[in-house]
Amino acid sequence: MKKFKNFMKWFATFFLVLLVSLCIYTFVVTDIMKKDYVNVFGYTYFVVATGSMSGTIEVDDIIFVKITDKVAINDIITFKSKDGDIITHRLIKKDGSRYITKGDVNNVIDDAITKEQIIGRVDLIISPSFILKSIAVFLIIFIFLALVNFDSVVKKYIVKGGAEPEPPKIPEAIFTSAAVPTAPQEEHSGLTVTISLDDMEKLNRSHEKEVEQEENIEVLDTEDQFSYLPSKKKASFYREKETVDLVVSILKCKKNNTTKAKMNKKWLTKYQYVYKLCHLLLLKNTEQIVEEINHPPFKEVFDYNLDTVGLTETIRDRIFDMPISVFLRILTYCILYNDEEMFDGVYKILKYKVMFDKNNDFREIKSVDLHTIKQIKTLIQFMKKVSDRFDNKNVFELDKIERLAKIDNY
Numbered sequence: 326m327k328k329f330k331n332f333m334k335w336f337a338t339f340f341l342v343l344l345v346s347l348c349i350y351t352f353v354v355t356d357i358m359k360k361d362y363v364n365v366f367g368y369t370y371f372v373v374a375t376g377s378m379s380g381t382i383e384v385d386d387i388i389f390v391k392i393t394d395k396v397a398i399n400d401i402i403t404f405k406s407k408d409g410d411i412i413t414h415r416l417i418k419k420d421g422s423r424y425i426t427k428g429d430v431n432n433v434i435d436d437a438i439t440k441e442q443i444i445g446r447v448d449l450i451i452s453p454s455f456i457l458k459s460i461a462v463f464l465i466i467f468i469f470l471a472l473v474n475f476d477s478v479v480k481k482y483i484v485k486g487g488a489e490p491e492p493p494k495i496p497e498a499i500f501t502s503a504a505v506p507t508a509p510q511e512e513h514s515g516l517t518v519t520i521s522l523d524d525m526e527k528l529n530r531s532h533e534k535e536v537e538q539e540e541n542i543e544v545l546d547t548e549d550q551f552s553y554l555p556s557k558k559k560a561s562f563y564r565e566k567e568t569v570d571l572v573v574s575i576l577k578c579k580k581n582n583t584t585k586a587k588m589n590k591k592w593l594t595k596y597q598y599v600y601k602l603c604h605l606l607l608l609k610n611t612e613q614i615v616e617e618i619n620h621p622p623f624k625e626v627f628d629y630n631l632d633t634v635g636l637t638e639t640i641r642d643r644i645f646d647m648p649i650s651v652f653l654r655i656l657t658y659c660i661l662y663n664d665e666e667m668f669d670g671v672y673k674i675l676k677y678k679v680m681f682d683k684n685n686d687f688r689e690i691k692s693v694d695l696h697t698i699k700q701i702k703t704l705i706q707f708m709k710k711v712s713d714r715f716d717n718k719n720v721f722e723l724d725k726i727e728r729l730a731k732i733d734n735y
Contacts, residue, residue: 377428389449394440401447404438494642499677501628518588520715536703565651572655575635576662586663594622597726599656603705604730614688618679626669634666650700
């Protein structure tokens with residue numbers, strides 16, 4: 326099916342280019358260069374205007390003429406009269422260098438012509454022309470639709486839904502584990518921080534306002550020239566924000582009766598883990614990023630029903646399409662809301678995407694990718710603000726994590 330679609334796209338593109346090129350060529354030759362006809366690989370074409378050849382060629386028929394002066398008796402030929410008119414009649418007689426023609430329904434013969442006046446011999450007649458025009462318009466529309474959205478056209482007009490639906494982007498097998506599905510025990514320690522969810526939301530809203538007011542954020546690597554399209558960046562930004570807001574709304578609904586979150590040893594480890602990933606991204610330490618994601622400092626949680634915890638197939642696929650900065654932001658919210666199932670699900674999607682990221686397109690920030698750099702830096706700022714606001718026991722240790730990330734990079 327993939328080869329067929331590629332062939333159809335290639336054929337549609339070729340046909341459309343050929344058709345447009347022919348129209349442009351005809352316009353240039355006849356309207357600009359003021360020639361009587363075009364020459365396309367030894368052929369030209371005309372639309373018949375009179376009924377002098379009725380029975381064989383009707384009015385509005387399209388004739389394709391082989392450009393040649395080698396014609397025989399009984400051939401239908403196209404020639405230019407002394408008055409400059411283009412005429413298509415049947416050759417009925419040769420008299421030395423004179424050629425005698427006559428329309429099939431005319432009562433009199435035409436004035437004799439010479440070989441120099443002959444344009445060529447009619448090889449093909451297509452009738453009626455309005456059918457050809459209608460087909461041409463239909464083909465142009467269909468080709469345009471096929472090029473814009475080929476898959477939708479095929480499903481609606483060709484296979485009509487009979488084909489098997491496309492599999493989801495993320496196999497559900499990655500969310501299952503061979504471990505016994507028992508709930509993990511909470512890891513209590515004396516280093517527990519209590520975070521008010523309302524205060525955290527206020528902090529987040531104030532932080533977002535600050536980010537919107539910022540025009541520029543210092544970047545680690547700069548280049549004189551940046552190539553990006555603002556419109557595409559803006560659309561991408563809104564889609565990323567919508568995805569984050571969607572996940573946060575799910576977290577709020579699940580924690581509707583909860584007003585405070587407990588940052589115990591387990592959650593602090595995950596918080597430090599996300600913070601470290603942010604710095605590794607800015608440092609472009611790709612190898613360490615892969616190592617950290619494949620071997621995190623925490624255990625994955627028990628099996629669960631994905632739809633029940635809010636990770637429907639649609640949401641999973643939407644998260645899968647996001648850049649790594651959005652993954653880290655969502656993981657941060659899962660930590661702050663103490664939602665282990667959502668954290669584990671998003672983390673497994675992250676791990677799955679990194680597994681197939683052979684060209685480092687996902688896990689490495691390019692120097693020109695100012696948008697992603699800004700998103701990572703604003704997330705780091707927000708995580709620091711949470712630490713400054715709620716850490717009264719010096720347990721977040723974000724400065725230490727940042728130093729270790731830089732040391733390992735060097």
